[in-house]
Amino acid sequence: MSQSRRLGDVKVGDALPDLDVELTAAIIVGGAIASRDFTPVHHDRSAANAAGMSDVFMNILTTNGYLSRFVTDWAGPDAALAKVAIRLGTPNTPGDTMQLRGEVTAVDPEGGTVDIAVAAKNSWGDHATGTVTVALPK
Amino acid sequence: MPNAALEEAFAPFVGQDFGPPEIARDPVNEAMIRQWCDAMGDANPIHWDAEAAAKTHHGGIVAPPTMLQAWILPGVRLADPDRPPSDKQEELHALFNQHGYTGVVATDCEFEFERYLRVGDRVTAKATIESISEEKATALGIGYFVVTRTRFENQDGELVGSMVFRVLKFKPSQPPQQASSGDAAPAKPQRIPAPRGHDNGWWWEALDRGELMIQKCSQCGTLRHPPRPMCHACRSVDWEEQPSAGTGSVHSYVIMHHPPVPGYDFPVAVALVDLDEGTRIVANVVDCPFEDIHIGMKVECSIEELGGVKLPVFRATS
Numbered sequence: 001m002s003q004s005r006r007l008g009d010v011k012v013g014d015a016l017p018d019l020d021v022e023l024t025a026a027i028i029v030g031g032a033i034a035s036r037d038f039t040p041v042h043h044d045r046s047a048a049n050a051a052g053m054s055d056v057f058m059n060i061l062t063t064n065g066y067l068s069r070f071v072t073d074w075a076g077p078d079a080a081l082a083k084v085a086i087r088l089g090t091p092n093t094p095g096d097t098m099q100l101r102g103e104v105t106a107v108d109p110e111g112g113t114v115d116i117a118v119a120a121k122n123s124w125g126d127h128a129t130g131t132v133t134v135a136l137p138k
Numbered sequence: 139m140p141n142a143a144l145e146e147a148f149a150p151f152v153g154q155d156f157g158p159p160e161i162a163r164d165p166v167n168e169a170m171i172r173q174w175c176d177a178m179g180d181a182n183p184i185h186w187d188a189e190a191a192a193k194t195h196h197g198g199i200v201a202p203p204t205m206l207q208a209w210i211l212p213g214v215r216l217a218d219p220d221r222p223p224s225d226k227q228e229e230l231h232a233l234f235n236q237h238g239y240t241g242v243v244a245t246d247c248e249f250e251f252e253r254y255l256r257v258g259d260r261v262t263a264k265a266t267i268e269s270i271s272e273e274k275a276t277a278l279g280i281g282y283f284v285v286t287r288t289r290f291e292n293q294d295g296e297l298v299g300s301m302v303f304r305v306l307k308f309k310p311s312q313p314p315q316q317a318s319s320g321d322a323a324p325a326k327p328q329r330i331p332a333p334r335g336h337d338n339g340w341w342w343e344a345l346d347r348g349e350l351m352i353q354k355c356s357q358c359g360t361l362r363h364p365p366r367p368m369c370h371a372c373r374s375v376d377w378e379e380q381p382s383a384g385t386g387s388v389h390s391y392v393i394m395h396h397p398p399v400p401g402y403d404f405p406v407a408v409a410l411v412d413l414d415e416g417t418r419i420v421a422n423v424v425d426c427p428f429e430d431i432h433i434g435m436k437v438e439c440s441i442e443e444l445g446g447v448k449l450p451v452f453r454a455t456s
């Protein structure tokens with residue numbers, strides 16, 4: 001983490017190191033509380049059941065938090081996120097595993113940014129897919 | 139059918155702000171940042187190590203950018219079921235709820251960041267209802283997509299970032315799933331069994347026994363499928379059943395990629411099969427490369443248990 005990735009070190013097709021997150025109620029509820037999102041379906045199973053879900057499920061801020069962390073783990077402390085755009089899919093529930101994967105799809109030497117196609121999968125399919133744009137030092 | 143009364147009622151919401159700008163209760167602070175980083179397993183030192191952060195171009199401790207919305211969310215108050223709608227978005231959702239569109243699911247979220255927030259900054263957010271789609275049929279039920287945009291500024295009025303959010307407000311078309319207990323892995327989604335009623339239960343029960351049946355009009359002899367009470371040819375309600383040999387040919391087919399219905403591995407081949415007896419049935423064609431499937435292809439039926447449901451499938455006749 002102390003080493004920052006430089007723009008010149010990155011090329012299209014580079015894969016980010018895989019990150020598998022074993023989902024627990026603590027991660028899901030902890031993420032909801034850290035984001036001050038007390039919508040009941042994210043911390044109360046009976047509310048989640050009433051909404052048609054088998055259990056509490058991850059809120060979007062936590063999904064974004066994990067996706068951005070996944071990218072900055074790779075990019076290093078000098079990186080700055082410019083954009084996180086995701087399509088949301090299958091819910092993350094306790095007991096499942098969220099598999100984060102990423103691949104560089106564009107490098108902009110002028111703008112100093114890199115586009116990364118990211119996907120967070122779970123046992124139901126795509127939890128979230130999208131693009132993260134990050135500025136790297138030259 | 140689009141809901142004209144609803145559409146008329148929601149039209150004035152488009153373009154409106156949620157309400158007055160929302161001002162963060164607390165300035166950006168290290169405690170909330172640390173709690174966020176703990177929850178996300180984020181070890182980036184720019185968020186907690188002042189010395190290490192000072193050596194980066196960030197120049198000091200900064201908040202994780204995707205935490206932006208957390209600074210203005212109301213916290214525990216959100217869990218109060220009796221809380222009246224407090225802004226235009228909640229009024230809009232209440233309006234959808236009144237019309238039976240009680241389901242809500244977020245479909246897209248897009249953040250753009252202009253600058254990182256520093257400890258001591260105070261966030262102000264201004265949110266707008268940007269658009270509401272026409273009525274759409276989705277896998278969850280019919281509904282409307284609502285797009286909102288939130289603009290976040292710091293105490294100096296500088297743009298920090300923006301968030302575009304798309305949600306579907308829908309009429310739920312499926313009953314709630316069974317509750318699970320403990321931290322067990324969620325059950326793999328199964329195929330949704332067809333509802334069995336007075337008019338079609340007998341057909342599914344025959345399938346359960348391994349028999350593919352065809353309904354036949356007792357008056358004029360016309361075959362029909364799927365099962366229904368009245369003959370489309372002579373309007374007689376007298377009918378009998380006859381077994382099908384399960385042989386036929388592909389009348390038409392599609393390779394379906396979307397939407398992903400639970401219990402299937404996509405893409406799947408869905409065919410309309412002309413049974414040799416003279417009626418048609420919709421079923422999957424399996425064990426055949428998609429490029430080999432063609433109109434007129436001879437197929438034969440097999441009744442198989444798939445995802446907990448007995449269903450007819452067709453294979454190319456060898």
Ligand SMILES: [Zn+2]
Nearest residue numbers: 355358369372
């Ligand atoms: Zn008839």
